[in-house]
Amino acid sequence: MLEFSEELLLVLLELSGFPILVLDEELKIQMINKEAFGLLGFSEEQLREKKRSFLDFLYFKDLQELEDFQQNKLVKEFHLTLVNSEGQHKETIARIRATPDGKRFLVSLVDVTEFKKIAEKLSRKTKCQDAVMKIVAQVLKDDVENLYQFLLEKAVETVPGAQAGSVLVREKGVFVYKAAVGYDLSELSKIHFKEKELVQHLAKDVMIVTDFSANEQLDETRRKILEDAGKFRQIKVMLSIPIVVQEQTVGFFNLDNFEDSKIFDDESIEMGKIFAAQLGVIFERLRLEEQIKNQVQQMRFLSYHDPLTGLANRRYLQEEAERILASSDRRKEAVSVLYLDLLNFKQINDNFSHEIGDRVLVEIAKRLKKSTRKSDFVSRIGGDEFVFLLANTSAKRATRFAQRIIQQIEVPIIIDVASFTISGNIGIAEYPKDGDHFEKVLRNADRAMYCAKTQKKPYCIFES
Known part of the structure; x- marks a missing residue:
């Protein structure tokens, strides 16, 4: 039985x-x-x-x-x-x-092995998705200060096999560390790599790196930092994902493992690519923001400066005059306004060309700027007309400045094989003695300039 x-x-x-x-x-x-x-x-x-x-x-x-x-x-x-x-x-x-x-x-x-693997994979993908959503939210509210570090931390936490990692970014032709997990970023940020010094070289595709011998070729200082702060001798494998923007490799998203050289699989690569792609989006945004910033700065510069000589224009002169005069009122100081008109400049335009005339103006502008103090202000307000603001300077003291300016102008200007010699006439008026607001003082400086031109003098002080 x-x-x-x-x-x-x-x-x-x-x-x-x-x-x-x-x-x-x-x-x-x-x-x-x-x-x-x-x-x-x-x-x-x-x-x-x-x-x-x-x-x-x-x-x-x-x-x-x-x-x-x-x-x-x-x-x-x-x-x-x-x-x-x-x-x-x-x-x-x-x-x-x-x-x-x-x-x-x-x-x-x-x-339930496969079910558990699927559940774990789903969990990792959910974490990855959550991280990406947080990144997008931070970018949308312009909070990108520590985004490299945040992104890397989430990747190390989520990507299978990742135990540590770093972000390398190209700056001024070299690659520098911008984020690190499991390493000393304060030390790593002291070193840089040229393209040929990178263990992954300038790859545009994902690389599984197990050979770190390129680090041995670095100079002793960098190698020591990379050994102590970057633990490169302890790394078994590095999953290196290039950050590509407009077909240019602008950085690398690196994930490391210290135990198993074969730990990174297709899922690791797929998830690593997602994080690297987010970095690419950030780079693209930063690049566009930089372009916009440069355009805004350029537009602002052009709105306040003469495009030919780079000197301040009439608009800038008006705003700066209001600031300087307000400051002088508080300090009970005089401000001199000098009106310069070039002599014989029209003949250069007529007898040679406007192109030659422009080159002469550019050279004159350089000399005028070089002759002023940091506290002085020079602007071009017309074809051959310039205005100076001299803070804490009386009209009498301004005559020495006027003499120096005329001397600088009269130095021959060599363009190609031709030599040009010009001069100028300067009118000087003083605030607040010659006017209680800038436009009035400027008109009186203009009148003094015509007085100097009529009397064939280098300069004249306004007299009411």
């Missing part, structure tokens, strides 16, 4: 369609069906050679839980990790029930 029962039990096990084992009181395997053989990776002969305990197949973290069950013998469901003959981990849901006599245990197993 016992033999018949054993045979019947074995038939039932085989007909069940899922892994089932029968264990004795010591949890040694007595009976096992073919599905369980397949899960454990052992043949029937291998198991019979040595009466194996079910505990032999358990991952160490689950041993205590099953030993506790052995004492209580209560029906229970476990999440057990089995280790098969090839050392692979199999995640299972195990239901264990004691027989009525309490001498044996029935163990039914459901292999």
Whole structure:
């Protein structure tokens, strides 16, 4: 009868369609069906050679839980990790029930390894998606100060196999560290790499790097920092993803592992690319912002400066005059306004060309700017007319400045093979003596300039 029962039990096990084992009181395997053989990776002969305990197949973290069950013998469901003959981990849901006599245990197993992998992959992708959404939110509210670091931290947390990482960015023709996880960024930021010094070179495709010998060719200072702060000798493998903007490699998103040179798989690469792509978007945004900023600065410059000479224009003169005069009122100081008109300049335009005339004006502007102090202000307000504002300067003191300006102007100007000699007339008026607002003082300086021109003098001081 016992033999018949054993045979019947074995038939039932085989007909069940899922892994089932029968264990004795010591949890040694007595009976096992073919599905369980397949899960454990052992043949029937291998198991019979040595009466194996079910505990032999358990991952160490689950041993205590099953030993506790052995004492209580209560029906229970476990999440057990089995280790098969090839050392692979199999995640299972195990239901264990004691027989009525309490001498044996029935163990039914459901292999959920693939389900768990899918769940873990889904979880990682969800984390990746959450990180990307946070990045987008930060970019939308212009909070990009520490975005490199935030992005890298999320990547190391999410990408399978990543234990540390860094972000390299091209600046002024070299690559520098902008973020690091697992390394000392304050030290790494002190070093840079030329293109040919990078272990991944100037790759435009994803690279799995295991050869770090290029670091040995660096100078001692950089190599020492990279060894101590960057732990490059401890890295087994680096997943390096180029950050490409407009077909140019502008940086690298690097993820490192210290244990297994084959840890990075297709999923790691796919998720790493997602984070690197976000960096590319940030770079593109920063590039566009820089372009807009430069355009705004250029437009502002042109709105306040003469496009030919680069000197301040009439609009800038008006605003600066209001500022200087307001400051002089508070300090009870005089301000001199000088009106300069070039002499014989029209003949250059008429006898040569406007192009030559423009080149003469550019040279004159350089000389005028060079002759002024930091506190002085010079502007071009017409074809050959210039105005100076001299803070804390009386009209009498301004005459010395006027003489120096005329001397600078009269130095011959050489253009190609031709030499040009011109001069000028300057009118001087003083605020607030010659007017209670800038326009009035400027008109009086203009009148003094015509006085100098009429009297053929280099300069004249306004007299009411």
